[in-house]
Amino acid sequence: MPHKENFLRVKIEAGEKKYGEH
Known part of the structure; x- marks a missing residue:
């Protein structure tokens, strides 16, 4: 399921960005 x-993938990217800022 590509969706x-x-x-x-979006969740992981958002998580990494959020954790990175923290």
Whole structure:
């Protein structure tokens, strides 16, 4: 499911960015 994979990728990117700023 590309849709699910894209969602996970976006979530990971957002998580990394959020953790990086913290």
